[in-house]
Amino acid sequence: MNSKELYAKARTLMPGGVNSPLRACKYVNSEPVFIRNAKGAHLFDEDGREYIDYVFSWGPQILGHQDPAVSAAAHEAIDLGSSYGAPCLGEIELAEAISRLIPSMEMMRMVSSGTEATMSALRLARGYTGRKKFVKFIGNYHGHADAFLAAAGSAAATVPGTPGVPEEVTAHTLLAQYNDLEAVKALFAENGEDIACVIVEPVAGNMGLVLPADGFLQGLRDLCTEHGALLIFDEVITGFRVSPGGAQVRFGITPDLTTLGKIIGGGFPVGCFGGKREIMEHMAPLGGVFQAGTLSGNPVAMAAGLATLKRLAECDYDALEARTTALTDGLAEIMREKGKPVTVNRIASAFTMYFNDGPVTNMAESGNSDSEAYAAYWRQMLAGGVYLAPAGFECAFTSFAHTDEDFEKTLEAARKVEF
Numbered sequence: 001m002n003s004k005e006l007y008a009k010a011r012t013l014m015p016g017g018v019n020s021p022l023r024a025c026k027y028v029n030s031e032p033v034f035i036r037n038a039k040g041a042h043l044f045d046e047d048g049r050e051y052i053d054y055v056f057s058w059g060p061q062i063l064g065h066q067d068p069a070v071s072a073a074a075h076e077a078i079d080l081g082s083s084y085g086a087p088c089l090g091e092i093e094l095a096e097a098i099s100r101l102i103p104s105m106e107m108m109r110m111v112s113s114g115t116e117a118t119m120s121a122l123r124l125a126r127g128y129t130g131r132k133k134f135v136k137f138i139g140n141y142h143g144h145a146d147a148f149l150a151a152a153g154s155a156a157a158t159v160p161g162t163p164g165v166p167e168e169v170t171a172h173t174l175l176a177q178y179n180d181l182e183a184v185k186a187l188f189a190e191n192g193e194d195i196a197c198v199i200v201e202p203v204a205g206n207m208g209l210v211l212p213a214d215g216f217l218q219g220l221r222d223l224c225t226e227h228g229a230l231l232i233f234d235e236v237i238t239g240f241r242v243s244p245g246g247a248q249v250r251f252g253i254t255p256d257l258t259t260l261g262k263i264i265g266g267g268f269p270v271g272c273f274g275g276k277r278e279i280m281e282h283m284a285p286l287g288g289v290f291q292a293g294t295l296s297g298n299p300v301a302m303a304a305g306l307a308t309l310k311r312l313a314e315c316d317y318d319a320l321e322a323r324t325t326a327l328t329d330g331l332a333e334i335m336r337e338k339g340k341p342v343t344v345n346r347i348a349s350a351f352t353m354y355f356n357d358g359p360v361t362n363m364a365e366s367g368n369s370d371s372e373a374y375a376a377y378w379r380q381m382l383a384g385g386v387y388l389a390p391a392g393f394e395c396a397f398t399s400f401a402h403t404d405e406d407f408e409k410t411l412e413a414a415r416k417v418e419f
Ligand SMILES: *Cc1c(COP(=O)(O)O)cnc(C)c1O
Pocket: 112, 113, 114, 115, 116, 118, 141, 142, 143, 144, 201, 205, 206, 234, 235, 236, 237, 261, 262, 270, 271
């Protein structure tokens, strides 16, 4: 069956034919292609077409698809058994590797998705402080747990409100614009002793890529310390992406708790939350904050994650950042020559090209981008063999598997785009 036939069948079995809403490609007025396999920086669909990938499963595959060391580690692990529901060596090895690269994560717990990691970190922050409220930024996405589904980014940004989440559940969710430290100060002034934590994407990746303004993260750190609230960095995207130690090492700001996912699973379902030992010791069975998971610490995922971190230790982040800068400069210049104003936000191997004049520093400015132009760009890039995120408010990722030829072909496809 080709993609069209598969999509028709999928729609009879799954809402919208997909298991995660953005995959339906509604926001680029298109239909999904079904992927048969992937290798390096390339995807191959059921119609026999090949694409240069800039989605990489929404971030995890920073080494490219089927990295030989990661695949070998996963195969080796699965030959020993796929799940035990009991402790195994792989959990210790991955936790040690994470702690070495992100020293603030003195102690951690593995879970099976980023959603579980943030949901559990919030519960721990509330349990530890005995407070109910927390601060979240408009356009930041922390997975789909109820408490976070207030002005969330990513696919949730496209839903006007979220049926199924009672307002009582988000009553303790305080909102501020990203990069607006004054707004957070005001929330603390009003609710200071009731705020358990501030959770933030230290580089926002779910309203398009948005960088933290100078002093923003340090300001959050200071406010949390002053008011006895915990600072949670949601590094599910930024962990091992914006530097080998994530955003906190790159910017030199130490959160109390960190959430990880995506890259640390090497393409398998994983999440992780951790931080100060003294806080983490409040988790059951040591402490009273309950959290559990049948597949947590899954041996295959642990092995793939560890192999990924080992491979990343040999990768040149600076070189990839420089190549990504050249690529995005090239894309922006091509669009401007076509009379389309664009703004490129980028860091390391992640970027978003907004179809607007910029600057883009928060959700309001990100939302003020020409979605018709993005949709036209997306469809023509796909036809030209380039697979981008099917929504203008997501970031694109480069990988250590992209060759200069891949980037040159991407620029060639962009030159052919017509508006
Ligand atoms: C993807 C993402 C999540 C959710 O992770 P899942 O594995 O999809 O549940 C949480 N936070 C951020 C910043 C993310 O990008």
